[in-house]
Amino acid sequence: MIYFDNAATSWPKPPEVFESMNLFMRDLGGNPGRSGHRMATGAEAMIGECRNAVSKFFGLGDPARCVFTLNCTDALNMAMKGVIRQGDHVITTALEHNSISRPLQQMSDDGYISLTRVEPEVEQGAWTVDEIIRELKPNTSLVALTHCANVTGVINPVEALGAALRKANPKILLLVDAAQSAGIVPIHMENANIDLLAFPGHKALYAPTGTGALLIGPRVDTENFACWREGGTGGDSASPLQPHELPHRLEGGTPNTMGIAGLLAGVRFLNRLGPAKVLEHERAIVKRLIDAFEPDKRFTIYGTKDLSRKVGALSITIKDRDNPDVASILDQAFEIAVRPGLHCAPYTHKHLGTFPTGTLRLSPGYFSTLEETDAVIKALQEIAA
Numbered sequence: 001m002i003y004f005d006n007a008a009t010s011w012p013k014p015p016e017v018f019e020s021m022n023l024f025m026r027d028l029g030g031n032p033g034r035s036g037h038r039m040a041t042g043a044e045a046m047i048g049e050c051r052n053a054v055s056k057f058f059g060l061g062d063p064a065r066c067v068f069t070l071n072c073t074d075a076l077n078m079a080m081k082g083v084i085r086q087g088d089h090v091i092t093t094a095l096e097h098n099s100i101s102r103p104l105q106q107m108s109d110d111g112y113i114s115l116t117r118v119e120p121e122v123e124q125g126a127w128t129v130d131e132i133i134r135e136l137k138p139n140t141s142l143v144a145l146t147h148c149a150n151v152t153g154v155i156n157p158v159e160a161l162g163a164a165l166r167k168a169n170p171k172i173l174l175l176v177d178a179a180q181s182a183g184i185v186p187i188h189m190e191n192a193n194i195d196l197l198a199f200p201g202h203k204a205l206y207a208p209t210g211t212g213a214l215l216i217g218p219r220v221d222t223e224n225f226a227c228w229r230e231g232g233t234g235g236d237s238a239s240p241l242q243p244h245e246l247p248h249r250l251e252g253g254t255p256n257t258m259g260i261a262g263l264l265a266g267v268r269f270l271n272r273l274g275p276a277k278v279l280e281h282e283r284a285i286v287k288r289l290i291d292a293f294e295p296d297k298r299f300t301i302y303g304t305k306d307l308s309r310k311v312g313a314l315s316i317t318i319k320d321r322d323n324p325d326v327a328s329i330l331d332q333a334f335e336i337a338v339r340p341g342l343h344c345a346p347y348t349h350k351h352l353g354t355f356p357t358g359t360l361r362l363s364p365g366y367f368s369t370l371e372e373t374d375a376v377i378k379a380l381q382e383i384a385a
């Protein structure tokens with residue numbers, strides 16, 4: 001199989017990821033923080049190591065503020081429902097995945113918040129700092145948006161936005177959805193003025209599904225952070241209520257220890273390789289795709305073609321061809337995996353003019369090769385013909 005669906009979840013995973021999970025399952029499979037025996041304390045130590053590694057990777061000073069989640073959706077919901085209060089004004093954009101759009105739309109429909117969804121006008125597929133800043137109101141409490149749009153792979157200027165927001169009103173929190181960037185685009189929370197960073201482990205961090213994290217910066221009031229899920233935390237059992245200390249406040253229940261063992265290996269893999277190398281490799285593949293499709297009138301490419309502003313995802317359509325049909329033919333006749341349709345991002349497709357049929361998203365990963373890329377190009381040219 002030629003796997004060009006890494007924006008959905010990365011595959012294959014590096015061998016050290018499943019080896020780490022295998023080892024953990026065999027030797028350390030206790031419940032962290034729940035008992036004092038060596039398997040439980042070993043599991044706890046591994047989780048602590050992963051918290052340290054993840055925090056360091058993303059420039060978060062205090063590893064206790066790294067909360068493990070099930071995926072990016074879990075982390076985003078935890079963040080938004082944790083900090084938003086009734087009557088707040090929240091800003092988001094038309095380039096969001098449903099994991100931001102739906103919770104905010106629901107809060108808005110319920111009359112709980114007022115919501116501004118910024119429609120980028122200056123450039124298709126990317127917002128500008130000014131477009132966000134001009135929407136600020138006295139009761140704006142949160143700006144929630146994606147670092148990198150999942151449909152087009154375009155990187156948005158979150159660092160510049162963080163600085164501008166801090167200057168405009170230091171009380172406003174910035175929540176960044178790093179689903180498509182965490183692992184390949186360098187992110188330093190503190191330097192970028194990001195207050196809440198949500199990401200999955202299973203995409204560009206090369207960890208298994210069922211992993212993710214919410215990193216909570218020092219400006220976020222955790223005393224009043226609403227709990228997303230309450231329950232056992234291992235310690236504080238006598239307390240009738242969820243403890244206030246992080247990460248326990250937000251980590252009720254037994255964590256996905258085996259997944260976290262994989263996440264630790266994924267972060268180590270990237271530390272060894274250097275995210276820049278992964279990004280360079282993905283960009284070389286996307287360049288080859290663009291070079292093949294751009295001059296060919298049968299293909300349309302969406303979003304910027306400037307590689308310096310892209311991760312490894314490219315959305316295209318083929319003239320007179322139906323996206324799900326093309327994906328099906330690629331799968332069945334060519335053994336190529338891609339994702340057609342709306343990519344859980346209906347507003348983005350409305351913005352791009354591709355709603356409701358969507359696009360065909362090609363998303364290579366670190367393990368994709370140029371030979372595979374040529375096979376994908378040849379198959380698509382054949383289908384177009």
Ligand SMILES: Cc1ncc(COP(=O)(O)O)c(C=O)c1O
Pocket residue numbers: 007008071072073074096097099146148149150177179180200212
């Ligand atoms: C930009 C973006 N945000 C959020 C998500 C949700 O991630 P998860 O499936 O890990 O919850 C995705 C998934 O594709 C995404 O691309």
